[in-house]
Amino acid sequence: MAYLVPSPVRRGYEFAPGIGIIEVVVAGVGVVMGGTLMGLTILLHLGYLSHAVALIIPSGIGVGSVMLKISDMPLWQHGQAAWQWMHSVRRRLYDFRYPMDY
Numbered sequence: 755m756a757y758l759v760p761s762p763v764r765r766g767y768e769f770a771p772g773i774g775i776i777e778v779v780v781a782g783v784g785v786v787m788g789g790t791l792m793g794l795t796i797l798l799h800l801g802y803l804s805h806a807v808a809l810i811i812p813s814g815i816g817v818g819s820v821m822l823k824i825s826d827m828p829l830w831q832h833g834q835a836a837w838q839w840m841h842s843v844r845r846r847l848y849d850f851r852y853p854m855d856y
Contacts, residue, residue, distance in 0.1 A: 772828075777820035780830055784816010 791808035819829040
């Protein structure tokens with residue numbers, strides 16, 4: 755017998771599957787930062803290669819950080835989960851029958 759397992763329901767509007775307003779804002783910030791750095795390199799009269807690098811690297815970081823990875827979580831959510839885990843209270847169990855030898 756086959757069972758239908760519902761997929762996780764996301765709150766809020768999605769532009770595409772897995773891409774909501776927060777992901778669009780993060781990608782937009784990356785593109786704006788890339789455009790700003792490219793404008794700065796143009797004002798400093800640097801070479802065309804530096805214009806391209808200044809645009810592509812921040813834009814790629816912004817857009818790449820919101821793309822879904824293997825676990826269906828964007829990179830920024832992995833970072834947020836890691837930060838929450840590092841700052842959470844953890845219980846350390848200690849067995850008083852044995853001394854600590856270090």
